[in-house]
Amino acid sequence: MSFHAALRNATKSVFLRVEEAFDAPFGGRDNPLRHLGAIGLYLLWIVVGSGLYLYTVLDTGIDAVYSSIGYLSQEQWYLGGVLRSLHRYASDGFMLVMMLHLLREWSYGRYFGFRLYSWMTGIPLIWLAYVAGIGGYWIVWDELAQLSATATTELLDWLPIFNEPSARNFLSPDTISDRFFTVLIFIHLGVPLLLILGLWAHVHRISHVDYLPTRRVMLATAAALTVLALFRPVLSNPPANLASVPGELAFDWFILFIHPLTDLSSPAFVWALLFGLTALLFALPLLPHGRPPPVAVVNPANCTGCDRCLADCPYAAISMAPHPGRPGSRLAVVDPDLCAACGICAGACPSSTPFRRREKLVTGIDMPQLSVNALREQLEAALPRLTGRTRIVVFACDRGAAAGKLLAADDTAVIDLMCTGMLPPAFVEYALRGGADGVMLAACREGGCEFRLGDRWSSERLLGEREPHLRHSVPPSRLQLTFASAHDSTRLATALTEFRTRIEALGATTDRLQPYLRRAPHHA
């Protein structure tokens, strides 16, 4: 294993452990670590909203800019002061969440293949966020703004960009004019607009985007930042005076850390670090990776053009085109560059029902590495082998708990899936009619699906909230949906034991489904 892979796995392990620990108080849907992107967007909207208010009251005169912002904190603390603090703290939170998001996606290996576009479009956003953040500090024009403006221009001047050193603009008090702040405001509005545009591009190639976290997360985050704003309101440092060097300053390490770093090292070191890290992030996808798995394949004869695969694909890899053989009908088309090979489309296809009598089950859209027909064959082979009082079939995501190794027994058949979202719900009924006493579906923890939506779609299909749904005639008592991550083998084993006990407690109930024996029709 390479050093990079070892580092990535170690980081992933830390993230997984913390995420799973957070599941206890938050639950999957509200777990902040599983929704860092959505929380980042939410924080950005707080920044934008509070910033619009600050913009309306800001006076861009050279002296008035300091006093107009100071007025908010001193005289109008209950509104302007709180909004100013929210603007600052939400910006800091955005930086923190953005870097955690980057680190998490890297550690999970989400930077190549079908995720390449999102990775590449995300990297420039980091630069835009810091440009917007640093520029925002200048607007206050206090001593911190002076330090940042001077240090930033001195850093920029190391690059051969300007004919004259830009730091000359901050040599003495008479070198600054009112126009500087007007230009600065336009930059501070323009760069965030570019950032929002870039974010739109960043999520453009995925579907069902969480543009915002859950209402509970939004309320709690806003409450936490508001309490912080009230108890520790943001205040200006003394006004800028270019005739002297700022003294000891309350310093924002989330955004302005680059200045102490430059003072400690040199502009050459800082630029080498920044450009080096950026180049490294861009180059990561070029590292050798395993061969990508085969992508979904459409069978035109069995595709009805129903759109369900289009609706369920987490990565917008499917589009609909006119069916070449059936005028007026449509046909699913897979974009191989975007396909994650999760199989969710096969699970969504109404043609994937195992009750079809054809000897070889050919569905509308399928995965070459684990076709729906192979899944049915595995199930049909496993069911007769089950012995014991309570026979259970477990469909488990092979990225979740190691169900296959732990749970397989004489009375338990385990069928691994690339993602539980690839299981057509009819397979549950098919297993029960084929002799199983119960069916367990072991999905990844809520919000922890490698393919974003597998656990959600599985749950909604089985609960009848999403097509294709499990038929209502299937007794819920014989179905167990369990969410388990790779670290949850014990939890999964316990859930299976409890499920078995529950089924055995049912005794000779009348909720058993009629057996179904598939027979190949003569014309097949």
Place this chain on the structure above:
Amino acid sequence: MLKPAAIVGQVILYGAFAAFIGYFATSPTYHQIPDDVALIKLSISHLGDRACRKRTPEELAKMPPNMRAPMDCPRERSDIKLEVDLDGREVFRTVLHPTGLYKDGVSTVYKRFEVKAGTHQLAVRMNDNVVNPGFNFVQEEEISLAPRQVMVIDFNPDQGGLYFK
């Protein structure tokens, strides 16, 4: 419905998030230079001189009447030689080159020097036409710097050349 333990856990974790942001948004404080230090900024942006030559009457006679400029000045600018001494010690020596593809742009320099606050003897010498020996601009004076004061060494031909501000 959340369990009480989950609510307590969430309050603690959201509180920790806010506390983390609140702390590092302002702390630890940063001190760019020590209190007893002042800053001298050397910042000069100046077009070097040109090596002009007076045209002879014969040369002028051969030229069209509307183009008979008495001086022949090349586009290129001279390098600029610059020296800074503080309390008799050399602190900076450089030769500034003109910018631009045709070496016809300004020569610039921007340097910071941290010095102890107090009285110092500062001498700056500049030659904007290195064809000529010596320095055609010299400024030397005793300066008194307060702690954290910023003093600028600049050049403006309209203000007599080199000056301290």
